[in-house]
Amino acid sequence: MSYSFLQRLGWCNAFLQQLSFDELCSDSTVGHLARVTAVHRNRVEAIGVEGERSIVVPAPFQPVSQHLAVGDWVLAEDASEHYRLRRILEPKNRIRRINHGLPQVIAANVDYLWIVTSANEEFNVKRLQRYLALAHEFAIVPVVILTKIDLCADLDDYLARVHAVGADHVHALSVHVPATLGVLQNYLAEGTTIALVGSSGVGKSTLVNAMFAMTLPTREIRTHDARGKHTTTHRELFFTDGGVAIVDTPGMRELQLYDGEQGIERTFSSIVELARSCRYGDCSHENEPGCAIRQAIADGAIAQAHFDNYRKLAREEASQQRRSLGAHAVKEHTRAYFKKIHSHNKLKY
Numbered sequence: 054m055s056y057s058f059l060q061r062l063g064w065c066n067a068f069l070q071q072l073s074f075d076e077l078c079s080d081s082t083v084g085h086l087a088r089v090t091a092v093h094r095n096r097v098e099a100i101g102v103e104g105e106r107s108i109v110v111p112a113p114f115q116p117v118s119q120h121l122a123v124g125d126w127v128l129a130e131d132a133s134e135h136y137r138l139r140r141i142l143e144p145k146n147r148i149r150r151i152n153h154g155l156p157q158v159i160a161a162n163v164d165y166l167w168i169v170t171s172a173n174e175e176f177n178v179k180r181l182q183r184y185l186a187l188a189h190e191f192a193i194v195p196v197v198i199l200t201k202i203d204l205c206a207d208l209d210d211y212l213a214r215v216h217a218v219g220a221d222h223v224h225a226l227s228v229h230v231p232a233t234l235g236v237l238q239n240y241l242a243e244g245t246t247i248a249l250v251g252s253s254g255v256g257k258s259t260l261v262n263a264m265f266a267m268t269l270p271t272r273e274i275r276t277h278d279a280r281g282k283h284t285t286t287h288r289e290l291f292f293t294d295g296g297v298a299i300v301d302t303p304g305m306r307e308l309q310l311y312d313g314e315q316g317i318e319r320t321f322s323s324i325v326e327l328a329r330s331c332r333y334g335d336c337s338h339e340n341e342p343g344c345a346i347r348q349a350i351a352d353g354a355i356a357q358a359h360f361d362n363y364r365k366l367a368r369e370e371a372s373q374q375r376r377s378l379g380a381h382a383v384k385e386h387t388r389a390y391f392k393k394i395h396s397h398n399k400l401k402y
């Protein structure tokens with residue numbers, strides 16, 4: 054068995070380069086590399102050249118959910134009667150969120166974020182923007198998938214609204230019209246990892262089952278937390294016959310903006326760019342003279358709703374950070390951020 058086998062599981066050169074010379078020379082290394090498929094309190098399930106295995110996670114990597122997630126690549130070692138985690142390879146990216154005030158990793162090494170939304174009353178531009186912001190934040194390519202077009206009479210209208218938020222990859226389809234699914238094959242090269250997000254009922258599972266002719270196994274593991282409250286965890290990574298890894302977890306469903314500043318800037322790049330032309334570096338775009346944003350809204354160059362959405366997301370992100378970092382840190386962070394923009398303005402004029 055060799056490293057080429059691992060490519061089916063998403064292995065690539067970026068990981069190979071992280072191995073030391075000794076590790077590369079050792080015969081046992083390839084058998085000790087594995088990709089995490091499920092995360093538990095003290096151990097992870099992972100798949101490697103020898104199939105599925107359980108790997109015990111020692112103290113330095115506890116709590117597990119803050120250090121690694123499904124999709125991570127790990128190097129294990131032999132311990133008396135089991136495998137033990139030795140190190141986590143630096144991932145291409147990580148999807149994170151705040152859970153009960155603590156950072157939590159939801160998935161790692163994800164190539165595409167399939168943002169699934171249906172062409173009906175569920176469709177919500179703000180939710181879409183939030184997901185796009187997340188994808189940009191985590192350096193994952195977003196793919197917007199508009200489902201249930203067989204039930205929709207005004208598809209062009211929905212498509213126009215999707216394109217208006219600046220999404221590059223947009224596909225409209227219906228599981229009842231098989232020809233519409235073909236375009237998604239472009240994302241299914243062997244070794245690709247895909248995560249799906251979207252509201253309940255938009256058709257994520259139906260789509261996955263139709264694409265891969267598989268039935269998602271039951272993923273619910275019912276447990277009780279410290280207070281006896283019922284909680285459901287089912288963090289999983291599935292591999293299709295074609296070597297595509299699919300992440301579809303409750304954590305993905307509960308994603309919130311986390312450290313989202315950069316993502317917001319990308320999603321709203323035109324607004325961020327315009328703000329640099331405001332007369333004052335710390336312009337609040339309320340009533341200062343020389344505000345480029347209010348001018349652009351007045352001219353019809355940007356929609357008031359688009360700007361309102363930007364502000365809403367920016368505010369949510371700030372309060373999220375306040376909760377996670379503490380008020381003082383946010384103040385410092387905000388100060389530094391405005392300083393950065395201000396010095397940029399100074400350079401410009």
Ligand SMILES: Nc1nc2c(ncn2[C@@H]2O[C@H](COP(=O)(O)OP(=O)(O)OP(=O)(O)O)[C@@H](O)[C@H]2O)c(=O)[nH]1
Pocket residue numbers: 200201202203204226227228229251252253254255256257258259260
């Ligand atoms: N007409 C039509 N119905 C669809 C389509 N895709 C999914 N559905 C239906 O929509 C309903 C919800 O689909 P699911 O796949 O369960 O939705 P989901 O996003 O996985 O929902 P959660 O598992 O709750 O997150 C099911 O009754 C599907 O049959 C489609 O393209 N057209």
Ligand SMILES: [Zn+2]
Pocket residue numbers: 328331332336337338339341343344345346347
């Ligand atoms: Zn302004």
